[in-house]
Amino acid sequence: MNDQDHKGIPRTTPRQSATFSQDVNSDIRRAAATGIYDIRGGGAKRRVPNFDDLLFMGASISRYPLEGYREKCDTKVTLGTRFAKNPIELDIPITIAGMSFGALSGPAKEALGRGASAAGTSTTTGDGGMTPEERGHSTKLVYQYLPSRYGMNPDDLRKADAIEIVVGQGAKPGGGGMLLGQKISDRVAEMRNLPKGIDQRSACRHPDWTGPDDLEIKILELREITGWRVPIYVKIAGARPYFDTTLAVKAGADVVVLDGMQGGTAATQDVFIEHVGQPTLACIRPAVQALQDLGMHREVQLVISGGIRSGADVAKALALGADAVAIGTAALIALGDNDPKWEEEYNKLGTTAGAYDDWHEGRDPAGITTQDPELMKRFNPIEGGRRLKNYLKVMTLEAQTIARACGKNHMHNLEPEDLVALTMEAAAMAQVPLAGTNWYPGKGNF
Amino acid sequence: MQVFDLEAEGLRALNETLHAQNAQTNQTSWEIVNAKGSHAIAVGLDAPIEVTVKGSTGYYCGGMNKQATINVHGSAGPGVGENMMSGTIIIEGDASQYAGATGHGGLLVIKGNASSRCGISMKGIDIVVHGNIGHMSAFMAQSGNLVVLGDAGDALGDSCYEARLFVRGTVKSLGADCEKKEMRPEHIEILKDLLERAGADAKPEEFSRYGSARNLYNFDVDNASAY
Numbered sequence: 001m002n003d004q005d006h007k008g009i010p011r012t013t014p015r016q017s018a019t020f021s022q023d024v025n026s027d028i029r030r031a032a033a034t035g036i037y038d039i040r041g042g043g044a045k046r047r048v049p050n051f052d053d054l055l056f057m058g059a060s061i062s063r064y065p066l067e068g069y070r071e072k073c074d075t076k077v078t079l080g081t082r083f084a085k086n087p088i089e090l091d092i093p094i095t096i097a098g099m100s101f102g103a104l105s106g107p108a109k110e111a112l113g114r115g116a117s118a119a120g121t122s123t124t125t126g127d128g129g130m131t132p133e134e135r136g137h138s139t140k141l142v143y144q145y146l147p148s149r150y151g152m153n154p155d156d157l158r159k160a161d162a163i164e165i166v167v168g169q170g171a172k173p174g175g176g177g178m179l180l181g182q183k184i185s186d187r188v189a190e191m192r193n194l195p196k197g198i199d200q201r202s203a204c205r206h207p208d209w210t211g212p213d214d215l216e217i218k219i220l221e222l223r224e225i226t227g228w229r230v231p232i233y234v235k236i237a238g239a240r241p242y243f244d245t246t247l248a249v250k251a252g253a254d255v256v257v258l259d260g261m262q263g264g265t266a267a268t269q270d271v272f273i274e275h276v277g278q279p280t281l282a283c284i285r286p287a288v289q290a291l292q293d294l295g296m297h298r299e300v301q302l303v304i305s306g307g308i309r310s311g312a313d314v315a316k317a318l319a320l321g322a323d324a325v326a327i328g329t330a331a332l333i334a335l336g337d338n339d340p341k342w343e344e345e346y347n348k349l350g351t352t353a354g355a356y357d358d359w360h361e362g363r364d365p366a367g368i369t370t371q372d373p374e375l376m377k378r379f380n381p382i383e384g385g386r387r388l389k390n391y392l393k394v395m396t397l398e399a400q401t402i403a404r405a406c407g408k409n410h411m412h413n414l415e416p417e418d419l420v421a422l423t424m425e426a427a428a429m430a431q432v433p434l435a436g437t438n439w440y441p442g443k444g445n446f
Numbered sequence: 447m448q449v450f451d452l453e454a455e456g457l458r459a460l461n462e463t464l465h466a467q468n469a470q471t472n473q474t475s476w477e478i479v480n481a482k483g484s485h486a487i488a489v490g491l492d493a494p495i496e497v498t499v500k501g502s503t504g505y506y507c508g509g510m511n512k513q514a515t516i517n518v519h520g521s522a523g524p525g526v527g528e529n530m531m532s533g534t535i536i537i538e539g540d541a542s543q544y545a546g547a548t549g550h551g552g553l554l555v556i557k558g559n560a561s562s563r564c565g566i567s568m569k570g571i572d573i574v575v576h577g578n579i580g581h582m583s584a585f586m587a588q589s590g591n592l593v594v595l596g597d598a599g600d601a602l603g604d605s606c607y608e609a610r611l612f613v614r615g616t617v618k619s620l621g622a623d624c625e626k627k628e629m630r631p632e633h634i635e636i637l638k639d640l641l642e643r644a645g646a647d648a649k650p651e652e653f654s655r656y657g658s659a660r661n662l663y664n665f666d667v668d669n670a671s672a673y
Binding site: 192193197 | 457458462465485486489490506510512524525528529544547550563567569570585586588663664665667670
């Protein structure tokens, strides 16, 4: 392009609009061409205040560290100590979040079970029921109780090590789901009692209860059916964490699972994922406060999910008061999702490794979020399980490294006092001081 | 006949006792007295036993039932027979909301009326209501049969899939993608059998059949206003 116009006057540099960015414009063009909103998988892609905005201070004269590799830093966690006869005891405070058979292939579910079991932790079913391979390969399996009740039956319920009543999901607080027809294989259709090839809607709220008073009775029913043996989790989205945590505890939950907006979904409207819900970081302190106000912190355990990627994230979530975390998207990446080795095929789908999120279409080159038999062959569940185990081990070692540096002999001894924030937003959300100050927004003595 | 005083012995003891019964049990007949609207009565049963509840029940009576026959001599609260897999539940009085919700199998008979969302998301259960049913019944109903001897409220069968809905009286309105369908000989046979098993005094020919128009089975933007 000439840098002068036809009169010889210098041109200004072409300037892209911050409001109408290339991404926005492509969304408008796509909407205009199709007449339908964009559906995709994954969680919020926009940048929101997150764990990267926090730092541990480490030891100093007033805080002495533990010797790495020599002095013990315990990672065990017990979930469901409130009412269940058989709480879940985990070796590490990192669990695998609920992801459905249907959204994921059978071998992928098997790999999650293998990896979690090898690392001494639990995995979780999803919308679509419990598969034998998942149960068989999972030492500890949490059975989700979802609005759709696809595949729900008392036999599987009694095989579960815990039951997770799903009220909300961070990617879509207040939203249901849709498994598109192309992923409905014979087996998926049979498990869900629906014809093959049709879109399967998952309701946004439970069919037989509404509100916290009903939830209390629903929890009673599930406990009676399972003989009060297994913990009952209640999973909530990062919508109103203080009140939802309070109500879940009031209803009788053993464990509250809180999923922030970076938490993934198999398929939801992009506008929903990006514009509804709160960042994970913003949800933890209100939930912990609710537990503390009720005198139930550490009595009812808090599991945090949504954008957990590393041992640093684990340590930060625990320092803010969580008992454990759950990972979903990160686990899929560990299995091989979005691996650059499939770049050529991602390009054919109009995307690139790292950005592929059309999980609902069932054409996943990595063979994980698909029911296509040929694509599924690309994924080895034994190898996938090994990779997940390695990743969980690394996360645990990382978290222990940080905890030792802070002088903690148990991950749960990490505390907000160990943290500072890099931004005002993160300081306000985490309620830890802005680095270099003794103040955070909302705290007095400004 | 084993008599169980729910007020005296408590819910946990009741369900624990009933869960302890198996296919070979000699204690096949149970009577529960002093139910007094308690929740979660006789949930998760899995044995060919007969349980009679004297009085009305609260939420989720007979939830996830397998094999057992449960007879409630009173009315039932919300979610009676929710997610039941097999067996029979008979309510002599009325039933509240969500009767038979997500039921996978078995027969639920309500001799009075059923409230809203009867048969919501049903997945193979057969439900026979001698009276009327409320609004949004058979919402997202996947499979099974809902038989109504009286009238149906608003939005019957909204977003339903392959469930068959038979109504003898009037239907106030049909939900999205639900339509009146031809009553073929095989439907008459299904209905005849269900009416007999439910002890209902009605002729199959008096009923109309409703079901999915199947227009919303795969998302089409031109149908967006129907959602």
